[in-house]
Amino acid sequence: MVKLAICDDHMLFNDGLAKIVQEIENCQVISTAFQGAELIEKIRNKKIPDIVLLDIHMPPGINGYQVVKYCKEHFPSIKFIALTFFIDSEAILGMIKVGANGFISKGASKEILIKAISEVSRGNFFLDPNIDKSLLPASLSSDSQKHGIDSLTHRELDLVKLMCTDKPYKQIANELKISPNTVENIRIRIFKKIGAKTRTEAALFFSKTGLLG
Numbered sequence: 001m002v003k004l005a006i007c008d009d010h011m012l013f014n015d016g017l018a019k020i021v022q023e024i025e026n027c028q029v030i031s032t033a034f035q036g037a038e039l040i041e042k043i044r045n046k047k048i049p050d051i052v053l054l055d056i057h058m059p060p061g062i063n064g065y066q067v068v069k070y071c072k073e074h075f076p077s078i079k080f081i082a083l084t085f086f087i088d089s090e091a092i093l094g095m096i097k098v099g100a101n102g103f104i105s106k107g108a109s110k111e112i113l114i115k116a117i118s119e120v121s122r123g124n125f126f127l128d129p130n131i132d133k134s135l136l137p138a139s140l141s142s143d144s145q146k147h148g149i150d151s152l153t154h155r156e157l158d159l160v161k162l163m164c165t166d167k168p169y170k171q172i173a174n175e176l177k178i179s180p181n182t183v184e185n186i187r188i189r190i191f192k193k194i195g196a197k198t199r200t201e202a203a204l205f206f207s208k209t210g211l212l213g
Contacts, residue, residue, distance in 0.1 A: 002121050005031045005049035007039040009058040036062030056084045072099040079120050096204040102126035159186050164203040
């Protein structure tokens with residue numbers, strides 16, 4: 001049974017989504033919230049879901065980005081599927097950077113929602129197929145780049161796992177017990193193999209391919 005929480009500041013959408021999820025086999029809504037702070041409080045009170053369906057923009061107070069960042073630090077087992085009406089590259093990359101596991105439009109069909117929950121619950125990244133792929137960097141919108149993963153060395157994989165966090169490169173170097181220059185050289189090799197140009201782009205690529213689990 002997949003336990004879900006829903007957090008959206010629009011009551012009708014929140015209630016409607018909860019009813020849809022309850023109709024999905026092997027899914028159970030254990031809590032709903034209308035603000036980020038309310039969701040965090042419920043999680044602190046031991047209502048810990050497997051997946052949260054989370055609106056990105058929830059004024060006022062704690063927004064979706066902050067919720068994901070907080071929970072990834074304190075409740076790392078929770079996975080997040082971001083929801084929004086306004087789909088743009090900044091929103092997608094921003095949510096992935098803080099640790100979101102999936103991204104769907106609020107206009108998505110029930111079938112897409114079911115697919116998203118299924119994929120994310122299995123540790124995969126899910127991106128709504130209706131999202132315009134031109135919003136993503138070329139290296140992330142093409143599966144042909146995935147072969148680059150197979151050529152990653154163990155040392156490169158170690159760096160990948162740390163690079164897909166908010167840790168600065170100097171701290172990563174200390175944790176791996178190597179010099180900052182060595183980290184930079186490894187980073188350059190990784191970016192070349194997957195066709196990434198930025199750290200955020202690389203993080204999204206590895207999340208999308210399921211390498212990070």
